[in-house]
Amino acid sequence: MTTTSPPQPGERLLPARPGWPDATGHFGIFGGRFVPEALIAALDELTEAYEAMRVDPVFLAEFDRLQREYTGRPSPITEIERFAEHAGRARILLKREDLNHTGSHKINNVLGQALLTKRIGKSRVIAETGAGQHGVATATAAALMGLSCTVYMGEEDTRRQALNVARMRLLGAEVIPVTTGSRTLKDAINEAFRDWVTNVETTNYVFGTVAGPHPFPAMVRDFQRVIGDEAREQVLEREGRLPDAVLACVGGGSNAIGIFTAFVPDDGVRLIGLEAGGDGVDTGRHAATITGGTPGVLHGARSYLLQDDNGQTIESHSISAGLDYPGVGPEHSYLHDIGRAEYRAVTDAEAMEAFALLCRTEGIIPAIESAHALAGAMVVGKELGPDALLLVNLSGRGDKDVETASTWFGLGDREEVDPGPGLDTDQQPTEGAISNDEAVAGSDAGDEA
Amino acid sequence: MSRLAERIGTAKAEGRAALIAYLPVGYPDVDVSIAAITAAVEGGADVVEIGVPYSDPGMDGPVIQQAVDVAVRAGVGMRDVLRAVEAVAAAGAVPVVMSYWNPIERYGAERFSTDLAAAGGAGAITPDLIPDEAADWLAASEKHDLDRVFLVAPSSTDARLASTTAACRGFVYAASTMGVTGTRATVGDAAEKLVARTRQAAPDLAVCVGLGVSNGSQAAEVAAFADGVIVGSAYVREMLEGRGADGVRALSEDLAKGVRS
Numbered sequence: 001m002t003t004t005s006p007p008q009p010g011e012r013l014l015p016a017r018p019g020w021p022d023a024t025g026h027f028g029i030f031g032g033r034f035v036p037e038a039l040i041a042a043l044d045e046l047t048e049a050y051e052a053m054r055v056d057p058v059f060l061a062e063f064d065r066l067q068r069e070y071t072g073r074p075s076p077i078t079e080i081e082r083f084a085e086h087a088g089r090a091r092i093l094l095k096r097e098d099l100n101h102t103g104s105h106k107i108n109n110v111l112g113q114a115l116l117t118k119r120i121g122k123s124r125v126i127a128e129t130g131a132g133q134h135g136v137a138t139a140t141a142a143a144l145m146g147l148s149c150t151v152y153m154g155e156e157d158t159r160r161q162a163l164n165v166a167r168m169r170l171l172g173a174e175v176i177p178v179t180t181g182s183r184t185l186k187d188a189i190n191e192a193f194r195d196w197v198t199n200v201e202t203t204n205y206v207f208g209t210v211a212g213p214h215p216f217p218a219m220v221r222d223f224q225r226v227i228g229d230e231a232r233e234q235v236l237e238r239e240g241r242l243p244d245a246v247l248a249c250v251g252g253g254s255n256a257i258g259i260f261t262a263f264v265p266d267d268g269v270r271l272i273g274l275e276a277g278g279d280g281v282d283t284g285r286h287a288a289t290i291t292g293g294t295p296g297v298l299h300g301a302r303s304y305l306l307q308d309d310n311g312q313t314i315e316s317h318s319i320s321a322g323l324d325y326p327g328v329g330p331e332h333s334y335l336h337d338i339g340r341a342e343y344r345a346v347t348d349a350e351a352m353e354a355f356a357l358l359c360r361t362e363g364i365i366p367a368i369e370s371a372h373a374l375a376g377a378m379v380v381g382k383e384l385g386p387d388a389l390l391l392v393n394l395s396g397r398g399d400k401d402v403e404t405a406s407t408w409f410g411l412g413d414r415e416e417v418d419p420g421p422g423l424d425t426d427q428q429p430t431e432g433a434i435s436n437d438e439a440v441a442g443s444d445a446g447d448e449a
Numbered sequence: 450m451s452r453l454a455e456r457i458g459t460a461k462a463e464g465r466a467a468l469i470a471y472l473p474v475g476y477p478d479v480d481v482s483i484a485a486i487t488a489a490v491e492g493g494a495d496v497v498e499i500g501v502p503y504s505d506p507g508m509d510g511p512v513i514q515q516a517v518d519v520a521v522r523a524g525v526g527m528r529d530v531l532r533a534v535e536a537v538a539a540a541g542a543v544p545v546v547m548s549y550w551n552p553i554e555r556y557g558a559e560r561f562s563t564d565l566a567a568a569g570g571a572g573a574i575t576p577d578l579i580p581d582e583a584a585d586w587l588a589a590s591e592k593h594d595l596d597r598v599f600l601v602a603p604s605s606t607d608a609r610l611a612s613t614t615a616a617c618r619g620f621v622y623a624a625s626t627m628g629v630t631g632t633r634a635t636v637g638d639a640a641e642k643l644v645a646r647t648r649q650a651a652p653d654l655a656v657c658v659g660l661g662v663s664n665g666s667q668a669a670e671v672a673a674f675a676d677g678v679i680v681g682s683a684y685v686r687e688m689l690e691g692r693g694a695d696g697v698r699a700l701s702e703d704l705a706k707g708v709r710s
Contacts, residue, residue: 032582034550036508038602038627040609180514186505193507198628297551298505310526311555312504
């Protein structure tokens with residue numbers, strides 16, 4: 001935990017943005033606005049209100065107060081020495097977004113967008129959710145600020161994620177199961193856009209990630225950059241140097257953009273995004289959009305996406321519902337194309353190995369989404385060796401994933417007496433003990449879309 | 450010369466609005482959908498919007514979603530769409546492609562324009578492409594002498610009405626209701642107001658109204674103030690409910706009377 005004086009109100013949104021996007025929301029060839037004309041007025045209104053709000057001391061003071069008193073910021077840094085023994089003995093620092101109220105980084109963004117909703121005089125918010133984390137965070141902020149809240153969620157996910165549906169309903173939100181298309185997160189986003197275009201006079205769309213039409217990618221980045229702004233200061237304070245690499249999982253990519261942004265100007269710091277490789281990128285059953293996709297247009301912006309020759313979106317696959325999205329935020333596509341960030345795929349099996357290892361060596365149960373970043377750290381740590389310093393964003397906690405993990409590891413009812421500090425490969429479940437499809441059925445999200 | 454403007458102008462000379470029918474290619478399969486599209490022309494449609502199936506039709510309501518979902522799953526693509534374009538041209542109506550942007554971008558804007566022109570298509574309507582993002586399409590459509598139809602909405606500012614209509618060729622699509630496609634009990638006065646505002650911005654451009662019209666009497670209501678009446682979900686419903694080409698032809702006949710009343 002940093003011991004420096006608390007940031008002054010406004011410091012967290014005001015640091016200079018990178019030189020992108022441009023005034024119309026383009027990150028090079030990516031981003032922009034590919035939406036029906038009917039939504040342009042609402043997007044313009046949102047852009048204008050947001051640009052005014054982000055330099056308004058009253059808003060910034062309120063946002064800062066909520067971050068401290070409600071979310072519990074700043075989140076601490078934890079060094080994981082026992083885990084690092086399995087990662088080439090590189091030193092690994094975790095940024096603990098899992099300790100935020102509601103259990104992930106999602107709250108950072110929704111508090112900002114909920115304040116913005118009130119500022120533009122709207123009384124209702126809508127949100128999409130893959131398996132629950134952004135939906136729960138939005139329902140939380142809506143309850144706090146007295147806004148009516150509707151969350152769209154794929155029908156399959158509402159059944160599998162009954163617990164998060166119950167959480168949202170307890171918080172006063174209406175949860176609408178989406179039965180169109182592939183009944184997944186991408187269809188929940190389509191349905192939320194349909195609601196928005198119909199009810200735009202009263203309703204604001206609280207988008208969960210750094211994707212979608214301008215201004216969402218830039219605005220969500222600004223609200224999430226607190227992660228990296230804090231972490232950079234904390235690492236400098238603690239180590240007297242910057243990390244060699246910063247790692248984060250990437251679905252839509254908001255936790256990754258959140259921790260990357262402060263380090264973008266630091267040329268010596270590698271930025272590494274870990275995408276969900278599912279069964280392996282070469283199997284076609286994955287969600288590694290940059291690694292295995294092509295540029296195109298989806299959900300209001302140009303970016304990499306998984307698509308077929310007809311330009312139809314291909315369904316993604318991942319054990320992590322929060323990374324199970326066939327698109328990615330346009331800024332990631334841009335950072336990839338200019339070579340400032342690198343993107344790698346982590347398979348379900350590799351992520352679950354890292355998941356178990358963190359549980360056993362550090363007493364921290366990570367979200368399966370975040371476990372993809374940990375799996376990346378195991379590889380990068382071995383590449384860079386013991387002198388390396390890695391910063392990993394632990395974007396969410398894994399309480400929600402207990403059932404998925406229990407099924408994956410075949411824990412069932414029996415006593416687990418394995419005494420090892422970490423899991424050796426022969427302690428891993430054998431292939432066929434459970435299919436990935438079954439494991440997916442129990443998964444939940446920490447970094448949706 | 451804009452073929453859409455020409456056809457809508459012909460209707461105007463007859464003292465009526467043009468009837469513009471929408472049907473997607475590929476529901477229930479490609480051949481049956483092309484037969485239905487042809488029947489729409491036989492029943493009296495002046496222009497047919499040929500829908501390109503897309504996996505994420507964010508502007509469409511449940512009726513159109515259900516039909517295009519079947520087509521997407523069957524792998525229907527631009528080649529099938531071009532076949533439908535040829536069929537409409539052969540049947541004597543003006544074919545215009547209606548597509549979300551990604552299927553065109555994936556096919557290639559230049560290649561799409563070349564092939565569309567060769568198939569006898571007049572141009573394309575792009576519901577999720579605003580002129581601000583349309584540089585490739587503006588260039589390719591210009592080069593191949595194709596019409597391009599963008600949308601305006603009740604929420605459009607006067608400045609946007611001006612810039613959007615300036616980028617259109619053929620007609621401008623007035624999406625009369627804030628919402629997705631689907632039939633509605635009443636057309637509402639938002640449509641008339643939007644048409645009037647749009648005319649003010651572009652006095653020489655035809656304004657056609659879509660979203661909500663499902664029968665002859667609604668068509669007559671819209672025809673009183675618009676240059677063209679666009680009907681989509683009602684046609685698709687004929688297909689979903691199994692009435693096929695006969696149902697489509699009968700609907701066209703009803704609507705064709707409406708635009709002439």
